[in-house]
Amino acid sequence: MRFSLAVVTATAFLNGCASGSRKVADDTIAIVGVTVIDPSSTQPAIRGQTLLIAGGMIRAVGPSATVAIPAGVRRIDGRGKYAIPGLWDAHVHFMNTGVTALPLLVANGVTSVREMGGHLDSTRAWQERMRVGTLIGPRIITPGPILESPTYLERVVERSRRGDPRLALRVLPYRIGIADSASAVAAIDTLVSRRVDFVKIRTSGSPAAFLATLREARRRGLRVAAHQPGAVSIGTALDSGQTDLEHAILPALSRLSPAARDSIYQKFLDNDAWYTPTLTVSRAVMLSGDSAARAIFGADALRLDARRAYASPWLLEWWRMQVDERAGDTASTRAASNEEAWQSSLADVRRMHALGVNILAGTDAGSVLVYPGFDLHEELRLLVHDAGLQPRDALWSATIGPARFARLDSRLGTLATGKIADLVLLDADPLVDIRNTRRIFAVVQGGRLFSRNDLDRMLREVRSRAAVPSR
Numbered sequence: 001m002r003f004s005l006a007v008v009t010a011t012a013f014l015n016g017c018a019s020g021s022r023k024v025a026d027d028t029i030a031i032v033g034v035t036v037i038d039p040s041s042t043q044p045a046i047r048g049q050t051l052l053i054a055g056g057m058i059r060a061v062g063p064s065a066t067v068a069i070p071a072g073v074r075r076i077d078g079r080g081k082y083a084i085p086g087l088w089d090a091h092v093h094f095m096n097t098g099v100t101a102l103p104l105l106v107a108n109g110v111t112s113v114r115e116m117g118g119h120l121d122s123t124r125a126w127q128e129r130m131r132v133g134t135l136i137g138p139r140i141i142t143p144g145p146i147l148e149s150p151t152y153l154e155r156v157v158e159r160s161r162r163g164d165p166r167l168a169l170r171v172l173p174y175r176i177g178i179a180d181s182a183s184a185v186a187a188i189d190t191l192v193s194r195r196v197d198f199v200k201i202r203t204s205g206s207p208a209a210f211l212a213t214l215r216e217a218r219r220r221g222l223r224v225a226a227h228q229p230g231a232v233s234i235g236t237a238l239d240s241g242q243t244d245l246e247h248a249i250l251p252a253l254s255r256l257s258p259a260a261r262d263s264i265y266q267k268f269l270d271n272d273a274w275y276t277p278t279l280t281v282s283r284a285v286m287l288s289g290d291s292a293a294r295a296i297f298g299a300d301a302l303r304l305d306a307r308r309a310y311a312s313p314w315l316l317e318w319w320r321m322q323v324d325e326r327a328g329d330t331a332s333t334r335a336a337s338n339e340e341a342w343q344s345s346l347a348d349v350r351r352m353h354a355l356g357v358n359i360l361a362g363t364d365a366g367s368v369l370v371y372p373g374f375d376l377h378e379e380l381r382l383l384v385h386d387a388g389l390q391p392r393d394a395l396w397s398a399t400i401g402p403a404r405f406a407r408l409d410s411r412l413g414t415l416a417t418g419k420i421a422d423l424v425l426l427d428a429d430p431l432v433d434i435r436n437t438r439r440i441f442a443v444v445q446g447g448r449l450f451s452r453n454d455l456d457r458m459l460r461e462v463r464s465r466a467a468v469p470s471r
């Protein structure tokens with residue numbers, strides 16, 4: 001039962017859960033009478049449970065009548081509440097959101113994230129601050145810098161020179177260009193030595209450079225999450241070591257026969273690969289016009305979307321850059337093709353899920369009109385209401401699913417004895433209505449309890465640091 005500190009401290013990412021200075025006696029919590037939901041099980045949720053939490057871990061979970069609660073322990077009345085494992089957002093960009101996204105995520109029940117490429121020194125510094133308790137934020141697994149085609153990086157330099165000089169400053173410091181096989185091998189070696197959790201490829205140059213990156217990552221035991229590759233087919237990429245596909249699969253469904261589409265899905269199954277559709281950002285990019293995107297900078301922004309009050313100046317600057325980049329496209333061609341692309345994205349998820357492909361819930365937080373924290377709940381709603389997943393399967397994609405991707409499912413992802421105490425207490429049943437994941441009563445992360453009052457205080461603090469709309 002005794003929790004091994006050595007195991008946890010050996011894993012750099014598990015910050016904040018094994019604080020040696022925390023007094024075990026003071027941090028014991030008993031959540032009594034709660035309904036426990038296990039997204040990995042097809043069994044009905046179990047009512048009347050007691051969760052005993054101490055030293056950052058779940059020490060016991062079972063019927064309230066049988067779990068002994070030591071004297072003097074803080075009790076939380078869990079009757080009428082639903083406990084789900086702490087949520088993950090499997091696609092987040094902290095370099096776009098800025099640091100205020102960290103408490104926003106936790107305030108929304110997101111206790112872990114898969115960061116999708118950023119400045120490794122910043123991420124490590126945040127992890128250290130979270131470990132010592134001076135910053136509240138989710139556990140982070142990170143690939144470090146994003147691997148790109150050199151052509152993309154040159155284009156950023158060029159666009160920045162002609163337009164906004166801040167673009168290059170914001171984009172280039174955490175990207176590595178992969179020109180050929182030799183630079184692929186060198187880059188993977190650097191990433192291994194910096195102990196990243198996986199590899200992220202966004203754009204790919206030559207097929208040789210792309211495949212060399214996959215080969216080397218596989219040889220070094222690293223998973224690879226990548227956008228749909230330009231260099232080779234999805235099937236070839238999945239066969240060659242790409243373990244996760246990010247964003248929509250293009251072209252849209254109607255331009256590819258159902259059989260051709262199915263053969264792509266089959267490659268995921270053959271390779272035990274993951275799919276992170278990021279429906280939230282797809283919808284924002286495919287369906288909302290430039291005017292909608294621009295309106296979020298205007299005086300009416302708060303009326304359009306109350307979440308705008310939490311957007312930091314840093315995030316808004318990035319959104320503006322993205323909107324400016326889109327401005328080159330003609331709105332009419334986008335509107336016509338994008339409804340089709342959106343429907344195609346939904347059809348992909350529906351069919352892949354039916355076939356048994358592992359789906360991960362990720363938002364692309366930081367991209368234009370994607371709100372850190374809040375939008376994980378929107379991603380879950382889209383997975384259920386638009387892509388047809390059962391609420392339990394949507395929860396899987398945001399709990400035990402990403403924990404498995406991260407190879408942390410023995411410690412995270414379900415509420416079981418011996419696991420890290422990351423959970424969200426809800427006021428209503430998310431299996432009845434997935435929108436109930438927003439009805440957060442409390443969050444526990446690494447055994448630390450955040451009451452509704454605590455969460456509201458965190459939200460107020462982020463608001464106070466955010467950019468208020470100009471009048």
Ligand SMILES: [Zn+2]
Nearest residue numbers: 091093116364
């Ligand atoms: Zn992304």
